[in-house]
Amino acid sequence: MNVELLDLKSFVTVADLGSFVRAAELLNLSQPALSRRIRRLEETLGARLFERTTRHVALTAVGRDFLPKARRLVEEFESSVLAIRDLGRRTSGLVTVAAVPSVAFRFLPKTVARFSEAYPRIRIRILDIGANEGLEAVARGEADFGINYIGAADAAFDFTALLEDPFVLACRHDHRLAARQRVRWDELDGERLIVIGQTSSNRRLIDNALGQRGMRLDWTYEVMHLSGMLGLVEAGLGIAVLPSVAAPPAAQSIIHTVDIVAPRVSRTIGIVQRHDPPVSPVAGRLLAMLLEDWQAPRSTG
Known part of the structure; x- marks a missing residue:
């Protein structure tokens, strides 16, 4: 027997209001759609539930007998949904995420806002630290999971690639x-180039990629943080x-970005997790929500 919840709710609503017109408005259904639901329920039960005239809708004997049972099924379902929602709102705990700074505040806020609305009692700690420190925090269990661009080749971790x-x-x-759409690395020679320090994984990634082509960065300024680079560019x-x-x-900056080619150098950003133990249930909820948001259409500016 296949009875849908909305069929039962439709039946209860028509019985309570004594009108297909008002029930359709309350349920936000068209009258034909409501009639189809009642007819399908009657066919499933093998009996008529309403006596219909042009001015009046009344329950049949079968309908009067079935109404309290249908009402109880609808109320039990709605109570169960409310209980689950309340459980989510009463769930407490702490989730710690180790995220490289350039990613943490570009993609995390939307997910954190949505998660906090669903689970207001769960606290979130964001460790906005460098790639190596973030990987170590995950390895030591100080973070439930990380958002990083290193760790993909490390057998100690599970790495889920998110974006290039x-x-x-x-x-x-x-x-x-x-005004250029793209430039080559060799066209940067002679420019006052601002680079990140050699202790940065970003710098090592660039140096390694260029070194394979027999090239190197000829820089004028070296800083420790990306925010410092942007400050010097703006100046x-x-x-x-x-x-x-x-x-x-x-749209919000006097800074323009230009693609660099020959070679194109990139990093793969992804989720880093330990093999064992698995993330806690509350961390798993945040992780699932983060994956949903990341896979949805987005603008990277």
Whole structure:
């Protein structure tokens, strides 16, 4: 026997209101759709539930007998849904995420806001630290999971790739290269180049990729943080190489970004987890929500 919940709710609503017209309005259904649901329920039960005239709707003997049973089924289902929602709101705990800074505040806020609305009693700690430190935090169990661009080749971790993040050139809007769609690495020679420090995994990734081509960065300024690079670019002191997700949105900045090719250098950003033990249930909820949001259409600015 296949009885849908909305069929039962339709029956109860018509019985309570004594009108197909008002029941359809309350249920946000068209009258033909409501009639089809009642007819399908009657066919499933093998009996008529209503006596219909042009002015009146009344329950049959079978309908009067079935009404309390249908009402109880609908109420029990709705009570169960409310109980589950309340359980989610009463669930407490702590989730710690180790995320590289360039990613943490570009993609996490939307998910954190949605998660906090669903689970207001669960606290979230975000460790916005470098790639190596973040991987170590996951390995030591200090973080439930990480968002990182290293760890994919480490057998100690599960790595779920999320997006490919190319390195781009950041220029002030009045710089001669700002109007270009793409530049080659060798075209940066002679420019006042701003780079991230050699202790950064981003820097090592770039140096390794260029070294394979017999190339190297000829820089003028070296900083420790990506925010410092952007500050120097805005001040007109030079141009910078940085991950595309770290670039400010074009509509909100005097900084323009340009693709760098020959070679194109990129990093793969993904979720890093330990094999064992698995993430806690509350961390698993945040992780699932993060994957949903990341896979949805988005603008990277």
